[in-house]
Amino acid sequence: MGKVYLIGAGPGAADLITLRGARLLEQADVVFYDALVHADMLALAGNATKVAVGKRCGRVSTDQRFINRQLVEAASKYAIVVRLKGGDPMLFGRAREEIAALEHASVEYEIVPGVTSALAAHAELGVSLTERGVARSVVFATPRVGSDQEASDWAAGVCAADTAVLYMAAGQGAQISEALQAAGMHARTPVAIVENASLANARRILTTLEGLRDIGDWQISGPALVCIGEVYGTRLRMAEAVTAAGEETAQALAMFSGRRV
Ligand code: SAH
Numbered sequence: 001m002g003k004v005y006l007i008g009a010g011p012g013a014a015d016l017i018t019l020r021g022a023r024l025l026e027q028a029d030v031v032f033y034d035a036l037v038h039a040d041m042l043a044l045a046g047n048a049t050k051v052a053v054g055k056r057c058g059r060v061s062t063d064q065r066f067i068n069r070q071l072v073e074a075a076s077k078y079a080i081v082v083r084l085k086g087g088d089p090m091l092f093g094r095a096r097e098e099i100a101a102l103e104h105a106s107v108e109y110e111i112v113p114g115v116t117s118a119l120a121a122h123a124e125l126g127v128s129l130t131e132r133g134v135a136r137s138v139v140f141a142t143p144r145v146g147s148d149q150e151a152s153d154w155a156a157g158v159c160a161a162d163t164a165v166l167y168m169a170a171g172q173g174a175q176i177s178e179a180l181q182a183a184g185m186h187a188r189t190p191v192a193i194v195e196n197a198s199l200a201n202a203r204r205i206l207t208t209l210e211g212l213r214d215i216g217d218w219q220i221s222g223p224a225l226v227c228i229g230e231v232y233g234t235r236l237r238m239a240e241a242v243t244a245a246g247e248e249t250a251q252a253l254a255m256f257s258g259r260r261v
Pocket residue numbers: 011012036085086087088089090091092093115116117118121166167168169194195196197198199223224225
């Protein structure tokens with residue numbers, strides 16, 4: 001029986017995997033990887049058979065039960081099986097289901113943490129998730145619920161924290177804006193959206209909770225996080241000042257690309 005390693009691939013950049021994860025990739029016999037894993041990172045697994053089991057909303061993805069089954073099967077054939085998952089495996093990655101399948105089949109496994117995209121996004125923004133006197137609590141949440149699940153009270157969780165980072169949320173800007181205002185959050189609460197954090201085409205957009213309604217105008221096609229809280233206020237005011245100083249169109253309102261605000 002082989003061993004299965006659930007490894008965090010980090011947010012996207014090929015060199016943001018841990019040393020432990022990279023070493024295991026080099027030794028791997030087979031790698032099952034997510035859609036957002038960088039080709040240069042996969043190249044580290046020089047000896048391995050590589051199997052795409054990618055998930056990217058709106059596109060064809062491998063059924064979770066099928067992935068679970070493949071992991072168990074691979075462990076009966078190979079010594080080192082790697083399941084390479086975007087960001088950190090333990091955040092919004094359905095790790096519990098994979099772990100349950102491995103435990104059920106008595107397959108040995110180990111988890112190697114990764115840099116979750118929220119942390120890469122804040123490196124990109126140059127904004128600390130916490131700030132003395134401003135933000136002492138952070139929530140990672142998603143407004144997304146599976147088709148077979150009951151509605152969640154994610155908005156209450158977001159309102160209870162000083163800083164909120166929403167995963168899998170970019171397609172629901174209008175609903176998020178409405179739900180949080182209905183829950184009592186101020187329309188002028190600063191919002192930062194970070195797309196493709198850690199990659200060369202990273203994009204940061206500064207707006208407000210009210211402005212989040214227009215998220216559709218920004219044509220976000222890569223993975224993105226919606227970040228909400230007073231910690232983004234300074235960046236938002238900088239962005240507004242740039243706009244007031246004569247950025248070409250109203251559309252450019254508080255919109256940035258490049259690596260420095
Ligand atoms: N386990 C992953 C999250 C998987 S859910 C992690 O720890 O990061 C997928 C969501 O992660 C996407 O919808 C998006 O919200 C976020 N995401 C992943 N990579 C990202 C990136 N490079 N930039 C911004 N958001 C990203």
